[in-house]
Amino acid sequence: MSRNINHNDAATKRLLECGIKPSVQRVEIMNYLMTHFTHPTVEEVYSSLCHKIQTLSRTTVYNTLRLFSEHKAALMITIDEHRVCYDGDTHPHVHFYCKECGKVIDFMNESAPVMPANLEIEGNRVDEMQLYYKGVCADCQRFN
Amino acid sequence: MSRNINHNDAATKRLLECGIKPSVQRVEIMNYLMTHFTHPTVEEVYSSLCHKIQTLSRTTVYNTLRLFSEHKAALMITIDEHRVCYDGDTHPHVHFYCKECGKVIDFMNESAPVMPANLEIEGNRVDEMQLYYKGVCADCQRFN
DNA sequence: ATGGGTGCAAAGGATTTGCAACATT
DNA sequence: AATGTTGCAAATCCTTTGCACCCAT
Numbered sequence: 001m002s003r004n005i006n007h008n009d010a011a012t013k014r015l016l017e018c019g020i021k022p023s024v025q026r027v028e029i030m031n032y033l034m035t036h037f038t039h040p041t042v043e044e045v046y047s048s049l050c051h052k053i054q055t056l057s058r059t060t061v062y063n064t065l066r067l068f069s070e071h072k073a074a075l076m077i078t079i080d081e082h083r084v085c086y087d088g089d090t091h092p093h094v095h096f097y098c099k100e101c102g103k104v105i106d107f108m109n110e111s112a113p114v115m116p117a118n119l120e121i122e123g124n125r126v127d128e129m130q131l132y133y134k135g136v137c138a139d140c141q142r143f144n
Numbered sequence: 145m146s147r148n149i150n151h152n153d154a155a156t157k158r159l160l161e162c163g164i165k166p167s168v169q170r171v172e173i174m175n176y177l178m179t180h181f182t183h184p185t186v187e188e189v190y191s192s193l194c195h196k197i198q199t200l201s202r203t204t205v206y207n208t209l210r211l212f213s214e215h216k217a218a219l220m221i222t223i224d225e226h227r228v229c230y231d232g233d234t235h236p237h238v239h240f241y242c243k244e245c246g247k248v249i250d251f252m253n254e255s256a257p258v259m260p261a262n263l264e265i266e267g268n269r270v271d272e273m274q275l276y277y278k279g280v281c282a283d284c285q286r287f288n
Numbered sequence: 289a290t291g292g293g294t295g296c297a298a299a300g301g302a303t304t305t306g307c308a309a310c311a312t313t
Numbered sequence: 314a315a316t317g318t319t320g321c322a323a324a325t326c327c328t329t330t331g332c333a334c335c336c337a338t
């Protein structure tokens with residue numbers, strides 16, 4: 001149980017650093033993101049936490065994850081045409097999407113674009129860069 | 145009218161090069177993509193062409209654009225969390241998404257990743273790379 | 289008691305599916 | 314005739330919205 005308290009401390013710290021007021025739900029969702037690197041969807045976060053927080057609603061998960069991404073406390077990933085997913089790791093790295101199974105994988109060794117401060121291109125203010133690769137993952141190649 | 149015939153010839157040629165059997169609908173949709181660089185959504189393609197092809201259905205536009213992207217005749221862009229859009233220009237270039245108005249803009253001068261042949265990373269077959277920038281466009285900054 | 293946070297139910301919207309009609313070879 | 318293409322209607326699924334309740338300050 002002390003493990004859990006520590007995790008939640010880290011989550012709370014992260015929220016405060018990003019200017020987000022911690023609530024029970026927000027801390028648990030951030031804790032989930034900080035301990036699961038599976039690029040979860042709203043549904044996955046919801047169904048993983050709804051037992052722990054009995055009253056949790058999907059709406060709150062939607063609101064919270066959106067809030068996180070607006071405060072750069074998490075990354076919103078739109079690589080999957082069907083649904084959005086989130087990443088607790090906000091350091092620049094490449095995401096790979098498997099068109100067969102929908103899985104999202106981190107490519108840590110590929111060079112990812114690094115966001116410079118105050119970038120403006122042709123008058124447009126840029127504040128996020130993401131590099132997406134798409135293809136067929138190792139598992140899906142094996143089974144087909 | 146001869147202009148139109150020329151356009152459609154180019155569209156037909158492109159379809160054949162990509163191994164897609166040309167039909168009236170497919171040629172018109174490809175022609176639309178090859179003459180409009182606005183990153184249209186399914187709805188935009190549909191409502192632009194439904195007067196010209198009276199019987200056109202949204203289903204066909206969905207099917208056709210998906211087919212195009214599978215055959216690399218067009219690019220499916222998932223930068224907008226709410227809807228997919230398409231680009232007839234398949235040369236590597238960066239896409240910018242305005243979070244305010246949802247517009248997608250090409251950044252032709254930014255260096256974009258170029259897809260090498262037969263790329264495999266950690267066993268995963270990569271066959272597409274896209275670099276997305278997000279922020280607030282020049283117009284939306286002006287009005288806020 | 290005030291303001292933000294939460295959650296339910298309903299609405300909205302994009303996309304897919306099943307199937308019948310149609311066109312083309 | 315056979316095969317692939319189209320299009321309608323319905324279904325599905327993700328996400329947002331409106332509103333009421335609740336909690337903490």
